[in-house]
Amino acid sequence: MSKKQxxxxxxxxxxxxxxxxNQKKYKMQQLQLGIGQKMINSVIIGLxxxxxxxxxxxxxxxxxxxxxxxxxxxxxxHRRKLIDFMGKHINPDVLPELNDTVQEQVIDSLDEEQxxxxxxxxxxxxxxxxxxxxxxxxxxxxxxxxxxxxxxxxEASLSYPEDSAGRIxxxxxxxxxxxxxxxxxxxxxxxxxxxxxxxxxxxxxxSKMHPTGQIALDKLLRAKADVLLKNIMDYEIIPxxxxxxxxxxxxxxREYGWMSGIVVDDKNRLIxxxxxxxxxxxVHEEANEDMLHLSGVGExxxxxxxxxxxxxxxxWLIINLFAVFMASSVVKxxxxxxxxxxxxxxxxxxxxxxxxxxxxxxxxxxxxALATKELTSRNTFRxxxxxxCVGLMNGILFAALIAFVTHLIFPDQHLISLIIAIAMxxxxxxxxxxxxxxxxxxxxxxxxxxxxxxxxxIAMTDSGGFFIFLGLAKLIMF
Amino acid sequence: MSKKQxxxxxxxxxxxxxxxxNQKKYKMQQLQLGIGQKMINSVIIGLxxxxxxxxxxxxxxxxxxxxxxxxxxxxxxHRRKLIDFMGKHINPDVLPELNDTVQEQVIDSLDEEQxxxxxxxxxxxxxxxxxxxxxxxxxxxxxxxxxxxxxxxxEASLSYPEDSAGRIxxxxxxxxxxxxxxxxxxxxxxxxxxxxxxxxxxxxxxSKMHPTGQIALDKLLRAKADVLLKNIMDYEIIPxxxxxxxxxxxxxxREYGWMSGIVVDDKNRLIxxxxxxxxxxxVHEEANEDMLHLSGVGExxxxxxxxxxxxxxxxWLIINLFAVFMASSVVKxxxxxxxxxxxxxxxxxxxxxxxxxxxxxxxxxxxxALATKELTSRNTFRxxxxxxCVGLMNGILFAALIAFVTHLIFPDQHLISLIIAIAMxxxxxxxxxxxxxxxxxxxxxxxxxxxxxxxxxIAMTDSGGFFIFLGLAKLIMF
Numbered sequence: 027m028s029k030k031q032x033x034x035x036x037x038x039x040x041x042x043x044x045x046x047x048n049q050k051k052y053k054m055q056q057l058q059l060g061i062g063q064k065m066i067n068s069v070i071i072g073l074x075x076x077x078x079x080x081x082x083x084x085x086x087x088x089x090x091x092x093x094x095x096x097x098x099x100x101x102x103x104h105r106r107k108l109i110d111f112m113g114k115h116i117n118p119d120v121l122p123e124l125n126d127t128v129q130e131q132v133i134d135s136l137d138e139e140q141x142x143x144x145x146x147x148x149x150x151x152x153x154x155x156x157x158x159x160x161x162x163x164x165x166x167x168x169x170x171x172x173x174x175x176x177x178x179x180x181e182a183s184l185s186y187p188e189d190s191a192g193r194i195x196x197x198x199x200x201x202x203x204x205x206x207x208x209x210x211x212x213x214x215x216x217x218x219x220x221x222x223x224x225x226x227x228x229x230x231x232x233s234k235m236h237p238t239g240q241i242a243l244d245k246l247l248r249a250k251a252d253v254l255l256k257n258i259m260d261y262e263i264i265p266x267x268x269x270x271x272x273x274x275x276x277x278x279x280r281e282y283g284w285m286s287g288i289v290v291d292d293k294n295r296l297i298x299x300x301x302x303x304x305x306x307x308x309v310h311e312e313a314n315e316d317m318l319h320l321s322g323v324g325e326x327x328x329x330x331x332x333x334x335x336x337x338x339x340x341x342w343l344i345i346n347l348f349a350v351f352m353a354s355s356v357v358k359x360x361x362x363x364x365x366x367x368x369x370x371x372x373x374x375x376x377x378x379x380x381x382x383x384x385x386x387x388x389x390x391x392x393x394x395a396l397a398t399k400e401l402t403s404r405n406t407f408r409x410x411x412x413x414x415c416v417g418l419m420n421g422i423l424f425a426a427l428i429a430f431v432t433h434l435i436f437p438d439q440h441l442i443s444l445i446i447a448i449a450m451x452x453x454x455x456x457x458x459x460x461x462x463x464x465x466x467x468x469x470x471x472x473x474x475x476x477x478x479x480x481x482x483x484i485a486m487t488d489s490g491g492f493f494i495f496l497g498l499a500k501l502i503m504f
Numbered sequence: 505m506s507k508k509q510x511x512x513x514x515x516x517x518x519x520x521x522x523x524x525x526n527q528k529k530y531k532m533q534q535l536q537l538g539i540g541q542k543m544i545n546s547v548i549i550g551l552x553x554x555x556x557x558x559x560x561x562x563x564x565x566x567x568x569x570x571x572x573x574x575x576x577x578x579x580x581x582h583r584r585k586l587i588d589f590m591g592k593h594i595n596p597d598v599l600p601e602l603n604d605t606v607q608e609q610v611i612d613s614l615d616e617e618q619x620x621x622x623x624x625x626x627x628x629x630x631x632x633x634x635x636x637x638x639x640x641x642x643x644x645x646x647x648x649x650x651x652x653x654x655x656x657x658x659e660a661s662l663s664y665p666e667d668s669a670g671r672i673x674x675x676x677x678x679x680x681x682x683x684x685x686x687x688x689x690x691x692x693x694x695x696x697x698x699x700x701x702x703x704x705x706x707x708x709x710x711s712k713m714h715p716t717g718q719i720a721l722d723k724l725l726r727a728k729a730d731v732l733l734k735n736i737m738d739y740e741i742i743p744x745x746x747x748x749x750x751x752x753x754x755x756x757x758r759e760y761g762w763m764s765g766i767v768v769d770d771k772n773r774l775i776x777x778x779x780x781x782x783x784x785x786x787v788h789e790e791a792n793e794d795m796l797h798l799s800g801v802g803e804x805x806x807x808x809x810x811x812x813x814x815x816x817x818x819x820w821l822i823i824n825l826f827a828v829f830m831a832s833s834v835v836k837x838x839x840x841x842x843x844x845x846x847x848x849x850x851x852x853x854x855x856x857x858x859x860x861x862x863x864x865x866x867x868x869x870x871x872x873a874l875a876t877k878e879l880t881s882r883n884t885f886r887x888x889x890x891x892x893c894v895g896l897m898n899g900i901l902f903a904a905l906i907a908f909v910t911h912l913i914f915p916d917q918h919l920i921s922l923i924i925a926i927a928m929x930x931x932x933x934x935x936x937x938x939x940x941x942x943x944x945x946x947x948x949x950x951x952x953x954x955x956x957x958x959x960x961x962i963a964m965t966d967s968g969g970f971f972i973f974l975g976l977a978k979l980i981m982f
Contacts, residue, residue, distance in 0.1 A: 066882065099883065215726055216726055224722060243722060244699070244704070244721060280785070302781060303761055306758060310791070317798065320799075321798075323865045323869055333897075335891075350858060351854070361846045362846075364850075368843035371846070371849035391806065401806060415810040416810055416813045419811075435836075484857075484861075
């Protein structure tokens, strides 16, 4: 009924050492988790002096969390050397604790045999997490050398789409038939030595493994012995299909306040469980992604080498260069009138910058609301209307402000105040609409709205800002 | 030993209805959680027609989650009317389920007596969450009218700093002396009717209520009856001080893979417990905040009225206006040379835009790394060095690119290619440094780096970009 137990499978609940600290009342404290700077420095000295035994001696006393911290705290050169020093002695449980980027670096500096040895010691979710990052060839190679049961589980996981419930679910859970009594259940738990290391809920199924309910352990502890499980179970369950995207899974957990979720296959058979601690990581990861993508960067930059960072950011900058060339070519069209009235060059950045900022505000709200599913088909139209109204109000306010200030600076040029005011009004309305319509379109076309929207927005607000301002100037002044 | 039990205190594990759906294999599905558009439309019609009994009849069958969804899905006008219709009949459990912004709106449209009635039905964490948002006067008024036990708990919570462990912890947990046997523990759990509705861990203390360990329920179920709890407990615990900031709490949960954390007062006495489902909300909230602040917007915009959104965004736009005026006044200084060479106006936006984008990339990475505590005193200097190098590499690449393109567009102006290349190189280096030094400084000065950094960065890259480009042009060309 339950899956095989493994060592070190679930994270221990607490850390190996007790951190003592003096805390002042009513003051936020900065707790330095894990290892200290002294130890890191000592390791660095050892690495620089090629003193392998000294380094290994320091590491000997550390648990997997501390070693992971140490590896992350080093720069790339020292990181590689440390892995090299550890060689066969590396604790397999360190790998799943590493930041994704660092994990890839570490795996890159291990040979195939070492990877197989490490992965064989992990549970299936952890193994999948590591294998996901390898090339297809290498992945296949390593999987073929895994122990049969793990191999089977890993292959099953990898058959589901990336970032789906099937990839993150645990295959180790406790389930029993719903027609057992509390006494039978207790006996099963007491006598069975192959249970997962930690579990909070027991899942109940009918004879076809269709989930019918669940029981939290506290209920089981407090129920009378002769009661049937089906009479005390929570039967209002919502199974998660194995192909559901992890962002959707996280949303369901938040929505329903779950501690664990039931994963079923297309025939509604219970095949896995997702626990809330995995969901914390997903929420964290997805929010990180959105925020960084919105600014045109990838994850893990702080662990990369200079060349690695450079590569990860260059794409966005080149796209931005195209956008700004576009804006620039708009200005070029109006070069003759700028030559006649250089005041236009002075004021020209204002409209573009203000509408860029307005659009960015809307964009951030919309991207976030799309990710949290607060923006749905129900309220899209209302939201578009609202954003347009906000753009209009901003437009009116800043048109008045800018006309006033322009008049103060260039008191003898009446027309220019009028021109910049009209340009501001029009462009802020456009920017607000663009800020919502661009990510909505991206989302409809199944692109990541966080990653792709910004550059379109900038291209639009810059070029649009220059075109409307200079175009109006040409129309009115010349 | 355990705290009083209340109705509906903890969220139920599952939703009241089972959502049936056809799911296609290997296809991400969009699950429409909660109520449908039809029901919302029916409520809106009822509200428009002032048909109170019709509206209340629809709501009658809904649970607190569905009603919360319904309230969130309405626009402000209808939202107020619905609250008005529900009046005394509003289900108290709806309030904690609402988005913060909507919650405030609902509370604003209730009278004091109604708020007291609702809060009295909630548990202390939920009550605190609602009372936090009120003015001091109103808060005091309402607290004075609460039931004695809740009043005491709420006052205790509110005595801790906002966003601290003391505000989010639950005072309802199961604890027992560590010298009890498993049998005594089981008996206590079986006979005690005042336990929390759900719990996963039992906390153990010595005679002075100092935490000494914890036991997961699965261990208790599977242990032999005559064993002492202290012999099977997990004694490696890290207590959270009651004043620890919630961001730090979330970090500890992620770091140690906790399901629950032990909160102690300054005398190291166990006073509360934080559960992982509250941490999911914190992670979500903090990531949201950072992302929105970075773009100069607050939370909850999609639930606000047009005027509300306008107000929440105007501050940032006015600050941005100052920044762009600064940049504009730089250009004004160089107006005479632009009048002589209008090509400068055409190329001028390129340097500013590219360095703005470069700086934004660095800023996003740094703000996120500060929030996740990946950027610490250990690696700050290394990171600054890396960012400068990346800026330099980008500077060299884009200097070459821009010189080439400028030469293509303006083949007869040799000097201008040189000028824009040098300006690009210098400004991208400055932008990269600004992108890391500004948020680091903000953080050192205890400002929110996400909220305040962007505008300084833009002021710097815009003004700097124009100044260096036009200044070089003046120096070299004239």
